[in-house]
Amino acid sequence: MFQSRGSAGIVDKPFRQGRQEISLSSFAYLFSELVQYCQSRVSNISELERKLDEVGFGVGLRLLEVLCYRERGQRRETRLLDMLKFIHSTLWRYLFGRQARDLEQSNSAEDEYMISDTDLFVTKYVSVPREMGHLNPAAFVAGVVRGALDGAGFPARVTAHYVPVAGQPRPKTVILMKFSASVMQREQRMPGG
Amino acid sequence: MAAGSVLHMVIVGAEDVPLFEADLSSKSTDAGAREERPQYLYHFVLHAALDAVEEQEWHSNAMHLGVVDRFNNLQVSAFTTAAHVRFLLLHDGRSDDLVKSFFRDVYELYLRVMLNPFHTATTKIATPLFHQKVRQLARNYFR
Numbered sequence: 001m002f003q004s005r006g007s008a009g010i011v012d013k014p015f016r017q018g019r020q021e022i023s024l025s026s027f028a029y030l031f032s033e034l035v036q037y038c039q040s041r042v043s044n045i046s047e048l049e050r051k052l053d054e055v056g057f058g059v060g061l062r063l064l065e066v067l068c069y070r071e072r073g074q075r076r077e078t079r080l081l082d083m084l085k086f087i088h089s090t091l092w093r094y095l096f097g098r099q100a101r102d103l104e105q106s107n108s109a110e111d112e113y114m115i116s117d118t119d120l121f122v123t124k125y126v127s128v129p130r131e132m133g134h135l136n137p138a139a140f141v142a143g144v145v146r147g148a149l150d151g152a153g154f155p156a157r158v159t160a161h162y163v164p165v166a167g168q169p170r171p172k173t174v175i176l177m178k179f180s181a182s183v184m185q186r187e188q189r190m191p192g193g
Numbered sequence: 194m195a196a197g198s199v200l201h202m203v204i205v206g207a208e209d210v211p212l213f214e215a216d217l218s219s220k221s222t223d224a225g226a227r228e229e230r231p232q233y234l235y236h237f238v239l240h241a242a243l244d245a246v247e248e249q250e251w252h253s254n255a256m257h258l259g260v261v262d263r264f265n266n267l268q269v270s271a272f273t274t275a276a277h278v279r280f281l282l283l284h285d286g287r288s289d290d291l292v293k294s295f296f297r298d299v300y301e302l303y304l305r306v307m308l309n310p311f312h313t314a315t316t317k318i319a320t321p322l323f324h325q326k327v328r329q330l331a332r333n334y335f336r
Contacts, residue, residue: 061276062308068275069304074297075254076275151276151314190251 028125035126035137045132049139053158056143057150064148067094076152080179080187083154087145088115095144096120101172111184115145116163116174123173136160138173145175155180199267200335201235201283202327204303207314209243212278215324217331238262239281242269246279256300257293272296276314278303287335295334302326 038051067090068076077083084103092100096117106112126137138160146158156179162171204213216232242262249258250273262269270292272280280296280303306318 058310058313061314062310064275065304065307069300074256074300076256076273078251078254153277186251 024121024124027121031122031137031140032125034140045135049135049159052137052139053143053146056140056145057147060144060147060149061151062147063091063094063144064151067091079190080154080183083149083152084113084115084177087148091145091148092117095141106176109178111179111181113177113179114174115177116172118165118168118170118172120173134162136162136173138175141173142175145177149177149179154183156183199235199283199285200287200331201239202299202331203239203281203283204299204318205243205279205281206316207277210315212316213318213323213327215327215331217328217335219336235283238264238267239269239283242271242281243279245269246271246273246281250277250279257296259289270296272300274300274303278307278314291334295330298330299327302330 034055035048035052038048038055042048042051067086068074071090071094077086087100088103089099092098092115100115100117102114102116104114104116106114120138120141122141123137128135128137142158142160146156149156149158156177158175158177161174161176163174164171198218200216200218202213202215202217203211206212241264245262246258249261249271256272256274258271258273260268261271266285267283268286270282270284270287270289272293274280280299282292282296284292302323303318306312306320306323
């Protein structure tokens with residue numbers, strides 16, 4: 001184990017806020033290499049989305065812990081709506097510098113919620129060829145959301161979709177979250193739900 | 194130093210997998226005494242307390258849950274992180290404030306360890322530095 005000054009190890013690292021911004025080009029480069037790496041190991045689109053989702057999952061889990069520690073004054077979320085608000089504001093602000101555009105509940109199903117946003121820089125330099133159809137590289141962001149939800153005890157199926165918006169040149173990205181039955185049951189049992 | 198010498202800590206991760214376990218009492222350096230102490234009883238009590246923790250963690254927004262379970266003269270205090278990783282401490286009547294501060298410091302250590310990208314939700318914490326620091330914290334707070 002390489003240990004430099006005295007006994008500095010993983011538990012001695014400083015935990016301060018640090019610089020929160022990195023250059024877009026370095027992130028875009030890293031992300032493109034990540035997508036290429038995943039692409040070389042899969043045989044179809046849904047597997048590619050799943051691999052990106054898995055990478056995002058680990059990120060989401062860690063962000064949940066760190067953000068609750070730093071920004072939320074060490075309080076956790078126990079209610080579904082509070083958790084969604086956490087993702088919509090705190091998580092989004094950490095990742096993208098602003099709150100997400102919309103948070104809405106689906107009309108057709110009680111257990112589906114959607115967060116929508118436009119121009120996620122994650123997909124800024126990604127162009128999807130026609131033969132890949134409806135692949136959405138924002139599956140990475142969906143994975144981050146899924147990791148945060150799963151870690152907090154709200155398991156859900158999270159997917160990213162492009163939804164065309166009337167009057168705008170680019171479609172908006174919608175992160176669709178479908179919560180499992182156990183979550184909805186627990187929400188109903190809790191007081192004030 | 195009127196309180197007794199029971200002090201056993203466990204960190205339980207996802208799916209109730211134990212990630213870390215340590216006997217932090219003052220007599221733990223005595224090699225002979227380890228055999229006599231009821232280690233299995235402590236494991237049993239801590240494991241049974243997990244149910245109580247699970248019940249209580251959905252009723253409060255705070256991370257520190259206080260004393261969640263009792264067994265004879267032993268008490269189990271618990272602390273849940275945002276990702277539902279639980280720190281359990283088996284003791285016999287330590288002050289709740291001390292336990293709270295102890296948990297807070299262990300939480301900061303734990304955060305550094307779990308940020309490791311190779312660490313999954315069920316990886317055991319094997320860094321010797323972590324063990325060392327936890328023991329040191331226990332000595333500072335409980336001795």
